[in-house]
Amino acid sequence: MAVLRIGIAGLGTVGGGLLKLAFGRGPLAAAVRVTGVSARTKGRARDVDISAIAWFDDPVALAKSPEIDVFVELMGGSEGTARKAVEAALAAGKHVVTANKALLAEHGAALAKLAAQNGAEIRYEAAVAGGIPVIKALREGLAANHINAVSGVLNGTCNYILTEMDVSGRGFAAVLADAQRLGYAEADPTLDVSGADAGHKLAILSAIAIGGAPNFAAMRLEGIQAIEPIDLESAKFLGRRVKLLAKTSRQGDQVVQSVRPTLLAQDHPIARVNGPLNAVVIDADPVGRLSLVGAGAGAGPTASAVAGDLIDLSHEDSRPVFSGPGQSQTLQAAKGGLLASSKFYVRLRVPDRAGTIAKITDTLAKHLVSIESFLQKPPEDAARVPIVLTTQPMAEHDLLEALGELSRLDVLVEAPVLMPLED
Amino acid sequence: MAVLRIGIAGLGTVGGGLLKLAFGRGPLAAAVRVTGVSARTKGRARDVDISAIAWFDDPVALAKSPEIDVFVELMGGSEGTARKAVEAALAAGKHVVTANKALLAEHGAALAKLAAQNGAEIRYEAAVAGGIPVIKALREGLAANHINAVSGVLNGTCNYILTEMDVSGRGFAAVLADAQRLGYAEADPTLDVSGADAGHKLAILSAIAIGGAPNFAAMRLEGIQAIEPIDLESAKFLGRRVKLLAKTSRQGDQVVQSVRPTLLAQDHPIARVNGPLNAVVIDADPVGRLSLVGAGAGAGPTASAVAGDLIDLSHEDSRPVFSGPGQSQTLQAAKGGLLASSKFYVRLRVPDRAGTIAKITDTLAKHLVSIESFLQKPPEDAARVPIVLTTQPMAEHDLLEALGELSRLDVLVEAPVLMPLED
Numbered sequence: 001m002a003v004l005r006i007g008i009a010g011l012g013t014v015g016g017g018l019l020k021l022a023f024g025r026g027p028l029a030a031a032v033r034v035t036g037v038s039a040r041t042k043g044r045a046r047d048v049d050i051s052a053i054a055w056f057d058d059p060v061a062l063a064k065s066p067e068i069d070v071f072v073e074l075m076g077g078s079e080g081t082a083r084k085a086v087e088a089a090l091a092a093g094k095h096v097v098t099a100n101k102a103l104l105a106e107h108g109a110a111l112a113k114l115a116a117q118n119g120a121e122i123r124y125e126a127a128v129a130g131g132i133p134v135i136k137a138l139r140e141g142l143a144a145n146h147i148n149a150v151s152g153v154l155n156g157t158c159n160y161i162l163t164e165m166d167v168s169g170r171g172f173a174a175v176l177a178d179a180q181r182l183g184y185a186e187a188d189p190t191l192d193v194s195g196a197d198a199g200h201k202l203a204i205l206s207a208i209a210i211g212g213a214p215n216f217a218a219m220r221l222e223g224i225q226a227i228e229p230i231d232l233e234s235a236k237f238l239g240r241r242v243k244l245l246a247k248t249s250r251q252g253d254q255v256v257q258s259v260r261p262t263l264l265a266q267d268h269p270i271a272r273v274n275g276p277l278n279a280v281v282i283d284a285d286p287v288g289r290l291s292l293v294g295a296g297a298g299a300g301p302t303a304s305a306v307a308g309d310l311i312d313l314s315h316e317d318s319r320p321v322f323s324g325p326g327q328s329q330t331l332q333a334a335k336g337g338l339l340a341s342s343k344f345y346v347r348l349r350v351p352d353r354a355g356t357i358a359k360i361t362d363t364l365a366k367h368l369v370s371i372e373s374f375l376q377k378p379p380e381d382a383a384r385v386p387i388v389l390t391t392q393p394m395a396e397h398d399l400l401e402a403l404g405e406l407s408r409l410d411v412l413v414e415a416p417v418l419m420p421l422e423d
Numbered sequence: 424m425a426v427l428r429i430g431i432a433g434l435g436t437v438g439g440g441l442l443k444l445a446f447g448r449g450p451l452a453a454a455v456r457v458t459g460v461s462a463r464t465k466g467r468a469r470d471v472d473i474s475a476i477a478w479f480d481d482p483v484a485l486a487k488s489p490e491i492d493v494f495v496e497l498m499g500g501s502e503g504t505a506r507k508a509v510e511a512a513l514a515a516g517k518h519v520v521t522a523n524k525a526l527l528a529e530h531g532a533a534l535a536k537l538a539a540q541n542g543a544e545i546r547y548e549a550a551v552a553g554g555i556p557v558i559k560a561l562r563e564g565l566a567a568n569h570i571n572a573v574s575g576v577l578n579g580t581c582n583y584i585l586t587e588m589d590v591s592g593r594g595f596a597a598v599l600a601d602a603q604r605l606g607y608a609e610a611d612p613t614l615d616v617s618g619a620d621a622g623h624k625l626a627i628l629s630a631i632a633i634g635g636a637p638n639f640a641a642m643r644l645e646g647i648q649a650i651e652p653i654d655l656e657s658a659k660f661l662g663r664r665v666k667l668l669a670k671t672s673r674q675g676d677q678v679v680q681s682v683r684p685t686l687l688a689q690d691h692p693i694a695r696v697n698g699p700l701n702a703v704v705i706d707a708d709p710v711g712r713l714s715l716v717g718a719g720a721g722a723g724p725t726a727s728a729v730a731g732d733l734i735d736l737s738h739e740d741s742r743p744v745f746s747g748p749g750q751s752q753t754l755q756a757a758k759g760g761l762l763a764s765s766k767f768y769v770r771l772r773v774p775d776r777a778g779t780i781a782k783i784t785d786t787l788a789k790h791l792v793s794i795e796s797f798l799q800k801p802p803e804d805a806a807r808v809p810i811v812l813t814t815q816p817m818a819e820h821d822l823l824e825a826l827g828e829l830s831r832l833d834v835l836v837e838a839p840v841l842m843p844l845e846d
């Protein structure tokens with residue numbers, strides 16, 4: 001594995017998240033060395049001390065620096081400095097890793113050509129759906145498939161607004177204002193609520209999945225500004241949910257790309273993806289329908305995607321068979337697999353006999369089993385009355401001791417059934 | 424890209440699916456040439472003519488053949504021929520692609536060592552969760568993450584049985600018998616319903632995500648045989664669902680692996696994954712929670728995963744920037760993005776005036792708009808009465824013409840809101 005020298009342009013939240021990984025104790029720190037950075041403000045306080053790293057006022061100069069192998073572009077914007085710097089890096093034969101969806105959606109074809117001419121690669125997992133590795137899934141995991149359609153919720157701001165409108169019954173403008181206060185929407189929300197941001201991401205997905213180069217200009221865009229609470233309510237009445245759906249699909253010999261509010265069936269894998277999450281659904285032969293859900297934005301998820309691309313680039317040779325995020329860990333296997341702390345579900349069957357319930361609750365209390373809920377169903381058979389209870393968080397070992405005592409007390413007519421609860 | 428010579432041992436449903444892809448017109452056909460096959464019965468009728476391919480009665484001889492670069496093992500079983508053949512291939516320095524979860528869960532450490540000694544690779548995307556590219560997501564996409572837990576529904580048979588018990592209220596034995604009749608369960612269902620099959624898959628996920636080599640022996644296994652309808656019903660009453668959850672997680676300096684029925688919160692990403700589907704949820708830093716859902720078994724999904732591994736092995740050099748399943752397609756971008764056929768949601772606002780509804784329905788009928796549902800809400804404001812309707816499947820163009828005429832008739836007090844429906 002080659003250690004890559006990387007230059008990072010843009011040290012906002014994502015760049016900051018990436019620096020933390022690069023200077024941490026995980027696999028990114030082993031794969032890269034940061035040899036240059038560039039950002040708007042040099043003096044700003046940061047989580048990671050960058051004083052020993054070469055500073056570039058001009059990102060284009062960083063992109064061309066002989067001290068870097070890979071240029072990491074985290075500035076954003078389809079024109080201006082970001083475009084110039086990426087072009088300069090590729091022209092110098094350097095690989096580019098970028099989170100810039102607008103740049104690729106609008107100039108992807110030209111940049112791909114420039115990369116090919118100079119033997120360079122462009123990696124862009126972070127440009128689509130943040131932390132969800134959908135680019136890799138489509139390009140590599142599903143490489144043998146014929147993709148019929150890719151659809152998704154690709155803009156967390158719109159999904160947050162629609163979810164809030166649905167839950168609260170309030171209108172678009174009021175919820176948008178709240179989202180702005182909470183940092184889920186920008187001061188100028190146009191790029192998000194108009195569908196353009198989702199369209200940029202869809203153009204990239206469409207190129208990979210259906211064919212051609214990204215073609216943002218051919219996309220049909222419709223935002224969520226016209227949606228009212230009555231639409232969300234009517235959709236529910238129809239057994240459906242409204243989502244801003246980005247979708248690319250084949251229609252005869254054409255590809256149809258659109259971003260538009262859509263009524264999804266309640267059991268559609270995206271219908272219950274709420275809040276600022278992203279989701280992608282792939283319909284393909286022979287794999288069938290595949291759906292991926294996760295965080296679509298934010299420092300952590302985006303840095304995870306950028307770092308994944310960088311680690312990939314560092315693996316010119318192959319990886320050991322079970323290599324993975326756990327490869328550096330040496331953990332002991334726990335004995336017996338008992339949970340140290342969990343809520344539990346317990347089903348008991350007891351005879352319908354005076355004092356039985358008291359015996360059970362006394363024994364559980366003695367073992368400090370704290371009961372969260374207790375259901376006793378009307379018995380179909382007085383010799384076998386079902387009792388279901390759930391506990392507060394506790395050690396499984398302690399619960400087993402309590403149930404062991406119940407068994408010895410001869411109040412149970414069958415062995416208890418025990419299941420943990422998961423949230 | 425090197426064309427790989429592959430030998431396939433095992434021509435059941437998955438092997439047959441793989442042959443179809445290898446002799447089709449897609450990317451697998453470009454990446455590999457099948458130079459040898461081995462199966463139990465030579466004469467059996469198959470979808471693909473294999474008479475021109477070298478036949479091996481002995482899979483071990485195929486594994487060692489100088490005419491293959493990659494040995495594809497689709498026989499199954501942790502011991503016997505499958506194990507011997509994989510060992511022979513690795514000893515001869517040949518890469519192995521396998522769907523054999525039992526083999527890797529029980530002998531993964533020894534096989535990984537043998538592979539490393541001989542400069543060979545083992546790829547096994549098909550061994551876990553069928554068509555879901557979760558091995559790739561964990562090893563590559565999330566390579567920079569610290570994985571806290573991986574949980575999943577990894578056995579479609581158990582998930583089908585639990586779903587059917589839940590829906591029908593019938594008991595385990597009756598639903599299992601049906602599942603066997605329908606081909607969702609084997610004649611001897613022990614490996615599935617005991618949790619062992621899910622455990623094999625979890626052992627592999629645990630090694631990659633949390634660390635170490637697969638350790639099936641350390642796993643806690645509990646099947647679904649003890650679950651009764653009352654448990655599914657009680658779970659619902661508690662706002663939860665019962666799933667056979669396979670989970671590996673860190674607990675202090677230990678790794679806890681278990682397969683056991685678990686009550687999931689209703690909004691847990693796996694809670695609504697029903698029928699024979701598989702699902703995996705990854706909790707990691709910094710990416711957060713990621714979930715993947717898809718077909719966990721079957722010829723198509725499993726062949727998709729095997730083929731993805733083979734295409735990966737053929738890409739020793741890098742891939743073009745927008746390469747992907749769509750790379751060989753030349754499709755035109757559709758103009759305007761209008762849907763050729765879809766159901767639609769339409770929201771109109773009209774004045775509360777006699778004859779308005781009739782005018783609307785007449786105009787829609789004239790344009791052959793077939794109405795599926797029609798909701799008229801009690802008006803809050805008589806000058807602006809909302810009407811919501813959904814259509815049968817139709818061309819968007821025709822619907823737009825109908826709505827255009829409505830606008831010209833002066834019966835609408837605002838522009839219509841139009842959304843497609845998706846299932």
